[in-house]
Amino acid sequence: MSRSRPLVFGGKYAEGRRLRPTLVLNAETVWRVSQIARNGPRWFRSFGTPTEPGPRLVTIAGAVEHPGVIESAAGTPIAKLLRQASAAPYQAVSVGGLSSGFLSGPEAEQLRWESTVLMSHGCTIGSGVLRVIGAAECPVEYVAHTLEIAAGETAGQCGPCMFGVPAVASDFAAVVAGDAGRVPALRQRLGVLSGRGACHFPDGVAQHIAGALRVFGDDLDAHLAGRCVADHDWRTANAS
Numbered sequence: 001m002s003r004s005r006p007l008v009f010g011g012k013y014a015e016g017r018r019l020r021p022t023l024v025l026n027a028e029t030v031w032r033v034s035q036i037a038r039n040g041p042r043w044f045r046s047f048g049t050p051t052e053p054g055p056r057l058v059t060i061a062g063a064v065e066h067p068g069v070i071e072s073a074a075g076t077p078i079a080k081l082l083r084q085a086s087a088a089p090y091q092a093v094s095v096g097g098l099s100s101g102f103l104s105g106p107e108a109e110q111l112r113w114e115s116t117v118l119m120s121h122g123c124t125i126g127s128g129v130l131r132v133i134g135a136a137e138c139p140v141e142y143v144a145h146t147l148e149i150a151a152g153e154t155a156g157q158c159g160p161c162m163f164g165v166p167a168v169a170s171d172f173a174a175v176v177a178g179d180a181g182r183v184p185a186l187r188q189r190l191g192v193l194s195g196r197g198a199c200h201f202p203d204g205v206a207q208h209i210a211g212a213l214r215v216f217g218d219d220l221d222a223h224l225a226g227r228c229v230a231d232h233d234w235r236t237a238n239a240s
């Protein structure tokens with residue numbers, strides 16, 4: 001019978017100090033370390049940008065024909081990533097999941113998938129997800145749905161997470177339903193959540209909502225006026 005190999009390895013820093021045994025759970029990190037070990041750092045750095053080197057994984061979901069995980073690199077145009085997944089006509093993209101913001105359709109067409117570029121639009125690479133919001137979707141109902149999920153994600157250890165995230169999720173849902181009286185409460189709570197939470201989850205949710213308010217302001221106004229302006233294709237609108 002062959003001897004089983006250890007699952008957790010120790011090692012040494014370059015100066016010889018012992019490295020404590022480290023368990024790596026992030027699948028992308030394991031994938032990237034294996035590439036450096038197999039192909040060397042020079043090969044690895046030939047992908048991406050000087051500050052974000054190496055191949056990266058991007059998950060593309062939503063209004064696309066071929067959802068899934070794509071091998072790419074920082075600096076790649078977002079439009080190119082969306083074409084690889086055969087995106088349908090879309091109006092916006094959620095970048096980086098629940099802890100990040102949104103790009104409008106025209107922004108997604110012009111920008112590169114890269115931290116410094118995304119940061120200037122209130123987004124981070126975050127979980128590496130690009131969720132395409134199709135032309136026929138109601139974007140604010142989509143955001144209300146993601147916030148409902150966020151409200152159920154608390155581990156119950158921090159007040160801003162236990163109470164604050166469900167409160168802003170409830171405020172946002174009420175505004176989407178047309179209750180203009182909840183707008184001040186939503187804005188006030190967003191200010192309180194920013195920077196909060198031991199793991200910054202509430203802070204991320206605040207960024208998510210701030211991004212939605214930035215990109216979907218017209219849609220929220222329409223909901224407050226008792227209408228929904230979903231089913232608009234910005235590409236068609238721009239062509240006219």
Ligand code: SF4
Nearest residue numbers: 155157158161197199
């Ligand atoms: S903020 Fe983070 S650490 Fe605090 S309860 Fe929420 S998930 Fe847990």
